[in-house]
Amino acid sequence: MFRNLMPHYEILTASDLELIEKGWQRIAHEIGIQFDHPEALRLFEAAGQRVESDVVHLDPEFMMAQLALAPSEFHLRARNPEHSVILGGDHMVFTPVSGPPFVRIGDVRRDGTLADYELFAKLTQHFEQLDIPTMPMIEANDRPLDSRHLDMLFAAFTLTDKPVFTSALSTANAQDSVRMAEIVFGGAPIAAPPDADGRPTCSIMSIVNVNSPLRYDSRMLEALLVYAAAGQAVVVTPFLLMGAMAPVSTVAALAQQTAEALAGIVLMQLVRPGTPAVMGSFLSTIDMQSGSPAFGGPESAQGLYASGQLARRYKLPWRAGGGSLTSSQTVDAQAAAESFNTLKAAFLAGANLVVQSAGWLESGLVSCPEKLVVDIEALRVLRQQFTPLVVDEEALAFEAHDEVRHGGHFLGAEHTMTRFRTCFYRPLVSSTENYERWVSKGSRDAATRAGEIWRAAVDAYTEPAMDEATRADLLAFVDRRRTELGD
Amino acid sequence: MFRNLMPHYEILTASDLELIEKGWQRIAHEIGIQFDHPEALRLFEAAGQRVESDVVHLDPEFMMAQLALAPSEFHLRARNPEHSVILGGDHMVFTPVSGPPFVRIGDVRRDGTLADYELFAKLTQHFEQLDIPTMPMIEANDRPLDSRHLDMLFAAFTLTDKPVFTSALSTANAQDSVRMAEIVFGGAPIAAPPDADGRPTCSIMSIVNVNSPLRYDSRMLEALLVYAAAGQAVVVTPFLLMGAMAPVSTVAALAQQTAEALAGIVLMQLVRPGTPAVMGSFLSTIDMQSGSPAFGGPESAQGLYASGQLARRYKLPWRAGGGSLTSSQTVDAQAAAESFNTLKAAFLAGANLVVQSAGWLESGLVSCPEKLVVDIEALRVLRQQFTPLVVDEEALAFEAHDEVRHGGHFLGAEHTMTRFRTCFYRPLVSSTENYERWVSKGSRDAATRAGEIWRAAVDAYTEPAMDEATRADLLAFVDRRRTELGD
Numbered sequence: 001m002f003r004n005l006m007p008h009y010e011i012l013t014a015s016d017l018e019l020i021e022k023g024w025q026r027i028a029h030e031i032g033i034q035f036d037h038p039e040a041l042r043l044f045e046a047a048g049q050r051v052e053s054d055v056v057h058l059d060p061e062f063m064m065a066q067l068a069l070a071p072s073e074f075h076l077r078a079r080n081p082e083h084s085v086i087l088g089g090d091h092m093v094f095t096p097v098s099g100p101p102f103v104r105i106g107d108v109r110r111d112g113t114l115a116d117y118e119l120f121a122k123l124t125q126h127f128e129q130l131d132i133p134t135m136p137m138i139e140a141n142d143r144p145l146d147s148r149h150l151d152m153l154f155a156a157f158t159l160t161d162k163p164v165f166t167s168a169l170s171t172a173n174a175q176d177s178v179r180m181a182e183i184v185f186g187g188a189p190i191a192a193p194p195d196a197d198g199r200p201t202c203s204i205m206s207i208v209n210v211n212s213p214l215r216y217d218s219r220m221l222e223a224l225l226v227y228a229a230a231g232q233a234v235v236v237t238p239f240l241l242m243g244a245m246a247p248v249s250t251v252a253a254l255a256q257q258t259a260e261a262l263a264g265i266v267l268m269q270l271v272r273p274g275t276p277a278v279m280g281s282f283l284s285t286i287d288m289q290s291g292s293p294a295f296g297g298p299e300s301a302q303g304l305y306a307s308g309q310l311a312r313r314y315k316l317p318w319r320a321g322g323g324s325l326t327s328s329q330t331v332d333a334q335a336a337a338e339s340f341n342t343l344k345a346a347f348l349a350g351a352n353l354v355v356q357s358a359g360w361l362e363s364g365l366v367s368c369p370e371k372l373v374v375d376i377e378a379l380r381v382l383r384q385q386f387t388p389l390v391v392d393e394e395a396l397a398f399e400a401h402d403e404v405r406h407g408g409h410f411l412g413a414e415h416t417m418t419r420f421r422t423c424f425y426r427p428l429v430s431s432t433e434n435y436e437r438w439v440s441k442g443s444r445d446a447a448t449r450a451g452e453i454w455r456a457a458v459d460a461y462t463e464p465a466m467d468e469a470t471r472a473d474l475l476a477f478v479d480r481r482r483t484e485l486g487d
Numbered sequence: 488m489f490r491n492l493m494p495h496y497e498i499l500t501a502s503d504l505e506l507i508e509k510g511w512q513r514i515a516h517e518i519g520i521q522f523d524h525p526e527a528l529r530l531f532e533a534a535g536q537r538v539e540s541d542v543v544h545l546d547p548e549f550m551m552a553q554l555a556l557a558p559s560e561f562h563l564r565a566r567n568p569e570h571s572v573i574l575g576g577d578h579m580v581f582t583p584v585s586g587p588p589f590v591r592i593g594d595v596r597r598d599g600t601l602a603d604y605e606l607f608a609k610l611t612q613h614f615e616q617l618d619i620p621t622m623p624m625i626e627a628n629d630r631p632l633d634s635r636h637l638d639m640l641f642a643a644f645t646l647t648d649k650p651v652f653t654s655a656l657s658t659a660n661a662q663d664s665v666r667m668a669e670i671v672f673g674g675a676p677i678a679a680p681p682d683a684d685g686r687p688t689c690s691i692m693s694i695v696n697v698n699s700p701l702r703y704d705s706r707m708l709e710a711l712l713v714y715a716a717a718g719q720a721v722v723v724t725p726f727l728l729m730g731a732m733a734p735v736s737t738v739a740a741l742a743q744q745t746a747e748a749l750a751g752i753v754l755m756q757l758v759r760p761g762t763p764a765v766m767g768s769f770l771s772t773i774d775m776q777s778g779s780p781a782f783g784g785p786e787s788a789q790g791l792y793a794s795g796q797l798a799r800r801y802k803l804p805w806r807a808g809g810g811s812l813t814s815s816q817t818v819d820a821q822a823a824a825e826s827f828n829t830l831k832a833a834f835l836a837g838a839n840l841v842v843q844s845a846g847w848l849e850s851g852l853v854s855c856p857e858k859l860v861v862d863i864e865a866l867r868v869l870r871q872q873f874t875p876l877v878v879d880e881e882a883l884a885f886e887a888h889d890e891v892r893h894g895g896h897f898l899g900a901e902h903t904m905t906r907f908r909t910c911f912y913r914p915l916v917s918s919t920e921n922y923e924r925w926v927s928k929g930s931r932d933a934a935t936r937a938g939e940i941w942r943a944a945v946d947a948y949t950e951p952a953m954d955e956a957t958r959a960d961l962l963a964f965v966d967r968r969r970t971e972l973g974d
Contacts (some may be wrong), residue, residue: 009496009835016818023883034893045821189825215894244896248903248910251882256570264778285911291898292919297912298872327919334917334933340827341868347495347513348835362922374820385785389793391503395738396510406521406542407702409731411778415737423735424772425784430821432779432814435596435849444491445819 001131003090006386008312009348011305015312020306023255024262025060032057033214033263037221043270056074058263066266072315076132076233077199079184080161080464083133087233087278087352088317090214094379095165096124097359097367098134098207101141104361104368106451110137112367117152121159122361123372125464126457130358132435133456136166137359138367143201144487147236149173150180157474158185159462168234170204172205175203178230183473191231202276203250207355209262209280212238214247224264228271228459234448235319235353236264241293244286250299252282254306262314278353279314281307281449282321293363295325296338298426300472308349320351324375327363329368331447337379339371340469343378347386373450373457377428429453488618490577491875495799496835499790501763501780504800505794507678511749512547520701520750524708538725546748548596549627554751559802561763563619564679565718566671567951572618573686574720574765574839575804581866582652584846584854585621585694591817591848591855593938599625599854604639607647607846611858612951613944616866617845621652622693624818624846625854631974636660637667637965643673644961655693655710655721663968665717670960680717690764692720694842696767697747699725699732703844711751713910714757714839718966719780722806722840723751724767728780731773737786741793749801765840768794769808780850783825786833795836807838813861814850818857819935820849823865826858830865834873859936860944864915871912899915 012020012478032055035041041051047066051058058255064123073088086095086108097120103112120137140148149167156164157180166177176187181190181204190203211217216224227234238260240246246253283303287294304320311318317337323346346354356364357379362424387393402416410416416423429450431438438444444452499507519542528538534553560575572580576940584607590599609622611617620643626636644667645650651666652849668677668691677690693713698704703711714721725747727733733740736791768792774781791807798805810833811826818832827849833841843851844866846859877881887902897903903910916936918925925931931939 006498007496009494012495012878016876017881019878019880026621026885027888031888031892041517066658072905132701148726211894212893213888213893213895213897242897242906242911243903246896246902247880247884247891247897248906249876249884249887250876251885252884255883256888260828264575279773287919288907288911290919292917292921294911294914294917296917297914298868299911301872302876325770327917327924328933329920329925329930330932331820332934333818333820333931333937334864336820336823337861337865338829338917340824341831341872344828344831363919364670368647375826377821378824379514381785385788385828387867389498389503389737389789391506391738392501393506395736396506396742397515397734397736397739399509400734400736401514401518401700401740401743404700405518406700408698409700411773412729412731413734416730418773423503424729424775424781424786427781427784429813430781430783430916431816432774432777432781432850433816435816435852438558443816445817446815446821447819 002086002092002383004092004347004386005090005348007044008308008350009305011302012308012309017309017419020251020255020310024258027255028058028063028259028263029060031214033217033260035221036218039225040221040267043267047270055256063262063266067262068270069273070265070316071200071274073199073317074233075195075199076205077201077203078161078163083162084269092229093131093133093350094129094138094323094357095132095355096120096130096372097356097417098137100367103138104366106446113140113142114140114151118155118159119369119458120367121155122458122461123369123454125160126461127163127376129376132163132165133160135167146485147482147487150176150481153177153180154474154478158466158471164204166204166206168208168220170219171222171226173228175205176221178226180474180477198272202232205235207235207237208264210238210264210348212240213256214260216264224268225271228268228275229291231272231275232411233276233278234268235280236261236279237282237319239282242299243288250303254303254310255354257281257283258310262309268329269431277316279311279316279318279320280321286384293327295363296341297326300342305344308351317352318353319353320346320349322360323354324358324360324378325356326361329362331368331374335371337375340376340378344382347382369454370447370450373429373453374446377430380428381425386483387460420487457463488572489577489579489870491834492577492875495795495837496792497796498789499796501525504796505740507742507797511612511745514742514746515545515750516547518701520747522703522708523705525714527708529756530754532758548888550749550753553756554749554801556756556760557752557803558761559719560804561720562682563650563692564672564688564690564951565650570649572650576612578839580617580618580812580840580846581616582621582887583859584843585606585622585624587854588850589624589853590625591853596853598628600629601627601638605642605646606856607643607854609945609948610856610931610941612647613948614863616863619650619652619908620647622654622833633935633972634969635638637663637968639959640664640667641965644956645953646950650939650941651691651694652692655695655707657706658709658713660712661713664693665713665719666964667961670957670964682806687729689764694723694724695751696749696777697725699727699747701747701876703751711755712758715755715762718759718762719934720763720765721755722765722767723748724769724806726769726809729772729774738792740789741797742769742913744768745797760778764803766798766803767808768806779813782814783828787829791832791836795838806840806842807833807836809847810841810844810914811847811865813848814891817859818848818855822858822863826866831869834869856941857934857937860940861933864917867915868912880901
């Protein structure tokens with residue numbers, strides 16, 4: 001997996017961080033966080049926190065003590081151990097798009113289906129730049145609402161052998177996710193022993209979004225409680241569009257994001273001390289003229305740099321809200337510029353988990369395989385860009401200069417000949433063809449070439465092996481639960 | 488003008504910098520730099536340097552002493568003083584595309600003309616994100632080769648009132664540039680007195696490219712000598728495509744770039760101590776399969792971060808080789824991602840001068856007004872992104888949280904209402920329109936919208952005033968020189 005060994009880009013001073021810390025603590029304590037679930041309120045009250053109606057007023061010192069229980073790094077298993085990942089430290093984990101109801105393929109935009117979900121699962125398995133299929137990479141609108149999580153989980157567990165983001169929309173969804181993981185990993189409990197380096201190990205991970213501002217709803221809390229009880233990881237994510245769910249100030253939104261995310265992680269520690277958690281961030285703006293969300297802009301990038309500094313202050317693995325975010329409706333220059341801006345910011349900020357790294361369009365309403373390929377190129381470029389330069393005598397290559405000297409050419413130099421295969425980045429979709437050749441091959445733009453690349457990837461895809469008994473057990477579970485859910 | 492007050496992104500350690508310093512000094516001393524001009528050789532010899540044939544073996548201590556004469560900041564005048572710029576420190580200066588023979592407008596690619604040059608001059612005047620028209624923004628292929636610099640300089644001086652990059656292709660070109668500047672600035676000499684803060688002030692600036700590796704040809708040296716004698720600024724730029732003009736190692740190319748650029752700046756100090764100079768960088772790769780140049784990749788970004796560190800070590804203003812570089816043939820996702828990568832790297836690296844910030848396509852063969860608009864959007868985003876966050880009680884906006892509290896909405900909050908006009912970045916070409924509205928308006932992608940924007944900019948353009956006598960003198964000079972040059 002990729003390790004980001006480059007310096008972090010940090011924009012806040014120590015006193016800035018202290019001020020934001022006082023800010024989030026004041027929010028958590030004075031205004032408090034609303035938890036729409038009796039068990040959550042009971043746990044906070046039992047821990048000595050002031051609960052008024054459904055609002056918990058959190059004591060900052062208590063929060064800091066609880067946060068210290070959460071691991072700074074943890075291990076997320078894959079059924080193929082080669083695909084297991086580590087969350088935290090200098091490790092970076094990437095997931096494709098998550099959440100859209102619509103799919104765009106070429107110029108056609110339509111409702112997503114289970115077949116589309118399976119397509120994205122195959123592409124996630126195919127591209128080594130993607131570590132984890134998400135739930136849902138595209139909504140399986142052709143399957144019944146109550147049971148479609150079973151179909152998508154089955155696809156994610158069987159069409160990939162990577163770690164799986166599982167479902168968190170309800171108690172039933174979360175419990176089904178735990179049961180299916182138990183089958184895949186060979187029986188309960190799925191809270192595995194620590195890894196060889198002593199990191200806590202879990203088998204599934206899910207995203208729980210806060211209902212910002214300052215509120216957790218019952219469905220999300222149900223899932224959070226199920227995952228925490230099972231010792232499984234949760235990415236606790238305030239989704240903040242400034243102007244809608246947060247004030248129109250990046251600093252105010254950062255304080256709110258921190259109060260919200262940490263409150264959820266504290267709750268997880270009350271359920272089961274030491275449960276792995278990821279501090280989520282997802283900060284953007286709305287267009288103040290139309291009210292539409294806007295992505296890929298300057299506020300998001302600054303928010304990412306600051307979020308990284310805050311997460312490191314609290315020694316928590318953290319999620320960069322979105323990798324390749326854009327408001328664009330199609331795979332054009334806007335989509336690429338906005339996506340590259342946010343994705344590069346996630347690398348600069350030292351994010352541990354980058355959700356929405358590939359395939360996002362239209363402010364998150366659309367999953368698009370051409371966009372996924374364009375984003376994979378960006379991930380490949382950035383992985384190489386965030387691999388440190390080695391500066392030594394060999395890299396200085398004085399002998400190459402001495403060989404070529406003045407006004408010469410390095411193409412035929414011995415230094416070049418022994419290195420030409422691996423010396424530079426090699427693009428996936430980008431073209432360096434001269435104009436005549438580009439025209440002769442049909443004047444295909446990057447989106448068109450990306451379409452050819454994902455189709456070739458699907459052709460090259462082979463389903464990873466799963467033993468027949470496990471697969472049969474999974475299928476039996478899905479069939480039984482689908483019937484129980486009335487579908 | 489824009490000041491970049493954000494932290495620099497620095498990737499080299501102190502010992503890395505020392506090793507690269509030893510590397511470039513060894514190149515300059517042991518292999519030496521070839522200067523194809525007797526006056527240059529005479530100056531170096533007179534200064535005690537070892538000259539063998541046309542190769543100067545430069546003593547590192549001598550070079551460091553000469554470099555200390557070059558100003559760390561200088562002032563470049565515009566005929567409209569509001570458009571004057573400062574090179575160095577935390578100031579950033581941006582120019583549009585420079586050099587292409589072809590223009591692309593919409594889907595039509597053809598030879599550039601003087602009318603195209605005038606179009607780019609108008610767009611440079613129109614967009615406040617561009618500080619300096621370049622020579623040539625597009626080649627005026629419909630004008631005679633020997634005298635077209637006169638036509639383009641006349642257009643740059645009259646259609647804009649910004650500082651002007653002038654011509655450096657020969658002694659005649661350089662001398663004509665100086666003469667025209669003398670007319671524009673009201674008479675010789677154009678070496679103006681220092682500005683109010685004591686910065687050396689010049690009236691024109693030009694780019695001199697090194698004939699890498701390790702060679703300055705006679706035409707470029709002629710121009711460099713003319714500019715230095717007149718106390719005018721030169722951007723000394725090694726244009727290094729690794730694999731062609733430099734070894735296939737970023738570290739080796741950085742050592743070469745430094746040796747080459749500093750040797751030229753030393754020569755300028757020998758001509759006239761204290762002459763303003765900009766340390767140039769332009770580092771990319773070639774596709775090792777086709778031999779075509781490749782832009783916007785990971786090597787260029789790393790090269791920019793390192794170049795900034797080196798320039799600051801030698802206390803020189805520095806040029807980021809290209810801002811918006813791409814190999815793409817059209818204004819597509821590839822063009823935008825590659826350009827954004829390099830442009831953002833220039834901001835992160837703290838570049839003082841960003842040439843090729845807007846309008847570049849097809850590895851520098853094509854100037855494109857739609858691309859220029861897409862790049863202007865990137866410049867606008869990055870300027871805001873590289874403006875520091877103010878972290879204070881007002882920014883924390885506790886009162887906004889206290890007003891909205893749990894599960895509410897900030898759109899109607901008082902905090903929002905008083906700030907909604909200016910709180911967020913407002914895009915130029917990017918769209919946040921919902922899908923239905925986007926379709927109803929013609930499903931226009933970013934390139935199509937950019938075409939509408941530059942045409943509107945041309946419609947809105949008004950030529951800046953120039954007194955009639957100056958204009959008549961300029962025109963008379965151009966006519967006379969055109970005749971003298973036989974055109």
